[in-house]
Amino acid sequence: MDDARVSGWDECLRAQGFRVTPQRHLVLQAVSTLQHATPEEIYGYIHERVGGLNLSTVYRTLEVLEKVGLITHTHIEHGSPTYHEVAQAVHVHLVCRICKNVDSIPAEAIAPLLEVLVDTRGFRADVGHLAIHGTCSACS
């Protein structure tokens, strides 16, 4: 609540013609708190603490929050996408194939890669959306 990370979220919505509702506040808070949460997890989190929120509202809200640029999503594993706040430091996800753990590294760590992509292909990578699968140190 009144987390520095989510301050200004309401203006951000209004500025783009969306309305500010308690549901949107709840979902944004949940995303901020949970980090890498799936729609289902977000729903569960809110539902057990506050109750009375519809799953389809979660989906629609995530869509809106992503559209206005407050959150993004990544595909960490087979199933559902996971959402996280844009305001939190941009980071790359390292997903271990074995223990399923998700580690994060700062975006700067892969700066050389980004340069290569832009230079050779003119491709501007969306870093926050990046999940690298592999084997973590503990499992290899």
Add this chain to the structure above:
Amino acid sequence: MDDARVSGWDECLRAQGFRVTPQRHLVLQAVSTLQHATPEEIYGYIHERVGGLNLSTVYRTLEVLEKVGLITHTHIEHGSPTYHEVAQAVHVHLVCRICKNVDSIPAEAIAPLLEVLVDTRGFRADVGHLAIHGTCSACS
């Protein structure tokens, strides 16, 4: 058929206790030909050329082929995973958020990144499984 890329596939299956069936041959060929195909696309491709193959068989076959190491999958976009042959040169997928095009770059192009990950985190990235989302040169 008798594609150099898929030679030895039958031994590969048998060596791990699986049986060699025409369905598995068809699916492997389709994966090899289509590149980055979803289960649905693989099914459609085979079904329209040969007919009489069940979708659930495609799913089960993809699972087996992946288990024995002949193919891998990546998550290129929201929905279904896409499969490709392991024998084909290992490459990284560049997925454009706007035009949805999938470009490929050789794995060596991101060697510096892999080193950074191993050195700083001991994380061994699975390159063939990597899809980088962003904006391609044409769309940016």
Add this chain to the structure above:
DNA sequence: CTGACTGCAAAAGGTTTGCAAAAAG
């Protein structure tokens, strides 16, 4: 007030599963 948003229920994908028949080794 008015249009955007929510909740509900039903539909729509996409993937998995149980079982009996067919095929591989």
Add this chain to the structure above:
DNA sequence: CTTTTTGCAAACCTTTTGCAGTCAG
């Protein structure tokens, strides 16, 4: 022959959609 694999149909799960009532601005 024995055991795996296939086809079929039904179950499942996640996500989307239509609609009427509700709420934000």
